[in-house]
Amino acid sequence: MKRAPRRTTGRHVAALLAGVLAPSLAFATNGYFAHGYGMKAKGMAGVGIALPQDALAAATNPAGIAFVGDRVDLGLDWFHPSRGAEIVGNGGIPPFGIPSLNGTYSGNGKSNFFIPEFGYNRTINDKFSAGIAVFGNGGMNTQYNASPFARLGGSNPAGVDLSQLFVAPTLAYKVTPEQSLGVSLNLAYQRFKATGLEPFGAFGFSADPANLTNNGYAGSTGYGLRLGWTGKFGDVFTAGATYQSKTRMSRFDRYAGLFADQGDFDIPANYGVGVAARPAPGWTLAADVQWIDYSGVPAVGNPINSLFAGQQLGSTNGPGFGWKDMTVYKFGAAWEMNPSTTLRAGVSYGSQPIPSSQTFFNILAPGTVETHLTLGGTWVLAGGNELTFAYAYMLKKTVNGSGSIPPNLGGGEANIWLSEQLLGVSYAWKF
16 A cells, blocks of 8 residues: 655745755765755865854754854855766677667766855854754756667666755754754755656566656655754864754655655665864864765665566665665864965765665766865955855766676676766855
8 A cells, every 4th residue: 555645844945945946956975965064064075063164054963053153154056077877798688679788878968056055043142043054955967868778768868866955944052151952953855857767667677657757857845853962172172963864755756666665765864973173273173974874765775686586666665776874984174374264175085875786777876976075265354254165076986887787688787987076155144
């Protein structure tokens, strides 16, 4: 029996904002999560669990808004991914007249994305601070104008487009002047479309071929919580911890034949710890460790292998993209060169989530990036307002397939890759 779609709280607020912002949101860095939130954090490889710096701090650790003061931050990123795939050693399916799938395929049919962010923070009194953060949580886009699946009967272009938006009203409470607790209500909207996947229906791989591909954009809403703690220990050391629950989302009904559990696509739980230190005047060093529970969402974490053993896409606990959980290590440094200029840099690493046996289906979602290198800076303008920029380069990572294409589709291997660049700017009003 199919479950009824989940009802959500605040869905109208999230959907209204998403209608404006979601067309610009499509990116992948740590799996399909953003590498950081807030332009200052992005310039430091995404660190922020113990280092709140602006009104987007709530997106990383809601307790941090107790220490950022009264401000509004408005930012925009230009995001440029380069992704693709190579199929080698495939023999086609001669009895059906299907030739080899071998070739190199570009997923860069669309390569430029613009990602906005917004944060507002207000100190209520010496105990409470409140704010709201609006940000792209994550996403994935591929567009193969020459489809890897065309020789199996797929249309052009082939690919997917997933974007996720969070609207996070937040409250923080100072237990002591240097210790705070915080909570955000994450009102989430996501939208998705898939194109060119007809062969997965024609070969009997989908439980609902009519809701597998080429059905335009489908929307989904849901909610979850993020909790956090921030503690200052003297003038030098700060620590923090944060936990985000799994965000329960309504189903993508138009893609009930693609995602496990009839179109279910929740947003994974994630959590982390961080430290920050000020070892010398003008210098700040910070480090975070983040865990992302991709395996806790069947549509993402279930292996694709069962598809070729008879279990269909869209079925209960059915095949997914086979992603493993991720652990991400982030390190950043900031140097206050003078009272009006701060420079930043950072590096992060997380072992990419796609096993070599899962690369064929992940031609659609090659979230393979592991290493991020970042730079950033802030200039304090007349009147105290701030202009901040961040640049991130995500090194190309290739995952070579091993047993990735089943014999009934001609065997061979799918090799996938991804690299990315991001350039962002934000303006902050302080009051």
